[in-house]
Amino acid sequence: MGEISIDDRELRDLMTRYQNADAAALEDLVARVSPPLLRFFGRSGIGRSDAEDLLQDCWIRIHRSRHTYRPSEPVMPWIYAIARHTRLDAYRKRRRLESREVLVASIPERLHQVVPETPSEEDHFSRLVANLPDSQREVIVMLKVSGMSLEEVARATSSTPGAVKQKAHRAYAALRRALGKDRESAR
Amino acid sequence: MLTSSLTPVKPIPSQSRLAFVFLAVFIVCAAGLIAILNKAGFHLMTGVQMAFMTAILAGGGILFSFTLAWRMIPGSRWGVPFSLVLALSVLLPIAGIALLFPWTTSSAFVSEGWPCASLELIIAVPAAVVYWLLARRGALFASSGLGATLTGLAVFLALLPLQFQCMFQHAPHLLVWHGGTAALLVGSGALIGKLARRARLRKQELKDG
Numbered sequence: 137m138g139e140i141s142i143d144d145r146e147l148r149d150l151m152t153r154y155q156n157a158d159a160a161a162l163e164d165l166v167a168r169v170s171p172p173l174l175r176f177f178g179r180s181g182i183g184r185s186d187a188e189d190l191l192q193d194c195w196i197r198i199h200r201s202r203h204t205y206r207p208s209e210p211v212m213p214w215i216y217a218i219a220r221h222t223r224l225d226a227y228r229k230r231r232r233l234e235s236r237e238v239l240v241a242s243i244p245e246r247l248h249q250v251v252p253e254t255p256s257e258e259d260h261f262s263r264l265v266a267n268l269p270d271s272q273r274e275v276i277v278m279l280k281v282s283g284m285s286l287e288e289v290a291r292a293t294s295s296t297p298g299a300v301k302q303k304a305h306r307a308y309a310a311l312r313r314a315l316g317k318d319r320e321s322a323r
Numbered sequence: 324m325l326t327s328s329l330t331p332v333k334p335i336p337s338q339s340r341l342a343f344v345f346l347a348v349f350i351v352c353a354a355g356l357i358a359i360l361n362k363a364g365f366h367l368m369t370g371v372q373m374a375f376m377t378a379i380l381a382g383g384g385i386l387f388s389f390t391l392a393w394r395m396i397p398g399s400r401w402g403v404p405f406s407l408v409l410a411l412s413v414l415l416p417i418a419g420i421a422l423l424f425p426w427t428t429s430s431a432f433v434s435e436g437w438p439c440a441s442l443e444l445i446i447a448v449p450a451a452v453v454y455w456l457l458a459r460r461g462a463l464f465a466s467s468g469l470g471a472t473l474t475g476l477a478v479f480l481a482l483l484p485l486q487f488q489c490m491f492q493h494a495p496h497l498l499v500w501h502g503g504t505a506a507l508l509v510g511s512g513a514l515i516g517k518l519a520r521r522a523r524l525r526k527q528e529l530k531d532g
Binding site: 155159162163179199202204206207212225289296 | 332335338363399460461
């Protein structure tokens with residue numbers, strides 16, 4: 137489950153070269169950072185294609201705000217701070233569109249029917265994480281899926297390491313409870 | 324698409340440098356305004372009142388300067404949560420004014436208050452514009468928090484000279500006309516930030532079809 141930590145020194149070097157308009161550095165950066173970002177968006181309870189759209193939008197924002205990166209600072213918190221804004225804006229947009237759609241007409245029930253599939257371990261984990269509150273979910277995904285440190289997550293979420301630790305503990309407790317319920321129902 | 328628009332960019336100054344720029348603007352403007360405006364408050368306040376109000380209002384300027392600099396750089400470190408910054412900047416002045424200033428009102432409470440509220444607006448609004456011009460290179464993600472921080476700093480810049488200029492050093496006048504106007508301005512700043520973010524999203528939606 138844990139992501140192999142991306143070497144921050146290499147990322148800083150890539151970011152500095154990217155700021156100096158090095159196309160190869162940009163391609164390398166996209167190749168390295170996109171997989172954890174896609175997982176970050178994918179755990180927000182949206183489909184794969186929506187997550188890919190968000191990833192594309194996020195890269196456009198990263199590109200537009202690349203001057204706000206400071207070479208002395210870690211790269212991943214900077215990238216995840218932008219990713220959070222991207223996800224939040226997409227969430228607001230989706231909510232606005234949904235509210236409009238409900239006003240127009242109610243959706244036929246047939247459209248809601250989904251063909252059931254046998255869930256994999258990955259799906260099971262995603263489902264458990266998807267049930268967490270937003271703030272806890274993003275902390276868990278950054279810590280456990282993207283392999284970031286408490287300090288890095290605190291920077292990315294505009295928070296303090298203590299607050300991140302508290303959210304993570306609450307999320308672990310909620311996940312333990314959910315796992316316990318699943319086991320009981322499986323017996 | 325990204326490679327086609329790839330041009331060299333100059334990294335933004337460090338968080339501390341940005342904060343010092345905001346603080347320098349704060350000090351220069353506040354000192355200039357104190358020198359220009361009349362100084363009735365100077366003679367009416369006691370030593371304790373003057374020391375407390377100067378510390379609180381200048382402290383607010385320092386705190387908001389660092390908070391604004393922190394908001395300009397995504398993923399940067401700043402140890403004081405924004406909720407604490409807001410709570411401190413609201414509760415400390417209220418408590419200090421309530422304890423240190425007399426609770427007396429005159430029959431001309433409203434007519435005495437309007438000039439103070441107007442002066443606060445006249446100083447704070449252009450100051451907020453100046454801070455926006457300074458911060459816009461980094462402040463890419465307009466939000467209610469950014470709007471509140473920007474106007475919060477501008478409001479502290481306005482309150483400091485106003486405190487030394489005002490000839491009605493009573494708790495009700497200070498809380499309602501100085502503090503109330505400040506709260507309205509910060510609330511308006513937050514609202515403008517929110518609307519700006521919404522407008523940007525709408526523009527993007529239209530662009531995406």
